[in-house]
Amino acid sequence: MIIKQLSVFLENKSGRLTEVTKILGDLGINISALSIADTAEYGILRMILTDTDKAYKALSEKGFSVSLTDVLCLKVPHVPGALAKALEILSKKGISVEYMYAFEVGEQALVIIKTDDIKKSIDLITSNEMELIKASEIDQI
């Protein structure tokens, strides 16, 4: 249920993102989901990959600061109000969302979500009959 997200520290210099994506491409690693959080001077690239361990090793060797983070991938129907409903389940129990990014796939929407309590989030989501996607499945949707 827990998905490993790879995070990379990037300075705001042109070409850095190209370099990371090229390294991944050359290794045949596919990016299933991606987001960038940016500040004035640097950004954090967050990715769900088809081969996280390989990417982690390759990027560390190239001198990037990388880290692995536990996140969840929530599947909700692509209809108005669905995300609100899902988030309400978490917020009612006092769980905070650190960050999230989402994309739609046809009639479904996938939400990558980092909360301050991953285990409790899994329990709440599954006991409320909502679906969590495994890492291996993201690519196939």
Add this chain to the structure above:
Amino acid sequence: MIWNEHKECMSREELRILQGKRLCEMVERVYHNVPFYRKKMQELGLEPGDIKGIDDLPKLPFTTKQDLRDNYPYNLFAVPMSEVVRVHASSGTTGRPTVVGYTRKDISTWSEVVARCLISSGVKKNDIIQIAYGYGLFTGGLGLHYGSEKVGATVIPISGGNTKKQIQLMKDFGSTVLACTPSYALYLAESMEEMGINPKDLKLRVGIFGAEPWTEEMRKEIEKKLNIKAIDIYGLSEVIGPGVSCECEMQKGLHIQEDHFIPETIDPNTLEPVSNGQVGELVFTTVTKEALPLLRYRTRDLTTLNYEKCECGRTLVRMEKCTGRSDDMLIIRGVNVFPSQIESVLLNMGETNPHYLLIVDRINNLDVLEVWVEVEGSFFSDEIRKLESLTARIKHQIESTLGISVKVKLVEPKTIERTEGKAKRVIDKRKI
């Protein structure tokens, strides 16, 4: 004008005899009153009687800033604390400041040398001196203050900062002399421009600038912008504070108050004296100081000494404007900064060995220190919030250690150039 013609213009031979006599007395005092020096001299097989005159000076042991730190706070004092009327301290590396003490006579000596400096700068009894050096543990403010009062000038003890008020009072009170760091003088000039005040409408005529290195170009700029004569004053708290040396109106080197502080210039590697006119590390022996007499104190400042008689009439040796340092100390806004201070802050914060780079620049005439820290290992988080709080913590820790504000920038690993495995720690963009 000359404040103390007898001392400032005596023949070189007379001066050497006076220095020799004072040196012998001083050696006697430190040998008997400072265990640190007695031990050092014994290690060299020296007894006070072996020092018979100025020519024996090179036999004596050196003192370093580390020695002062090791003897923190009072262990180098040569008098009981009941005789000490004041202490000052300079910013410390790894938390330990350098503490210096003064007896009543030391304060009087200090006032005397600053008075000589002011008079040699062209200051007179009827001048109004605005002292914009910081007052407090730093020696700048109070050092200039006592000297100015000794001269009999009117003192405005405004201390540092509060630029608008500085300018307002300068105008309203009719300040004729400004004492501050040269970079602050330029900053004041620009602020005047912004406030629509023409320096020509002010009564300012002389500036006494020190506590940081500055160039001839900077002098020209200050003189032009503020319409004054800009004089370089030098000093360090370990020796006494400002007033160790100062330019005269000829502006051709800084006269050292040699009857109190005997200068030498040495090769920082071999510790041997360099020949006259060669650049060397400046070393001082404080022959008249009572509370904290120092034998051959290594200043780490590089300069040359010129023993020719000056056109002003003074025979006191002149040192050139300091051209650099024999260690990695930076002077930023008048504050001494060692790269190792920042290193220890970073080491204390994370478990990893931090890679950092200090970038010093002068923007709008104010020194700016930027610290680049490579985001590695324990410093990295995937949350912006955590990185921002890390940046804030680094900034706070460095600022409370150094006492000056810094900008912290997180950079990618390997951003900082490594030359032969050793990282370059400082880029100084100021043209000093």
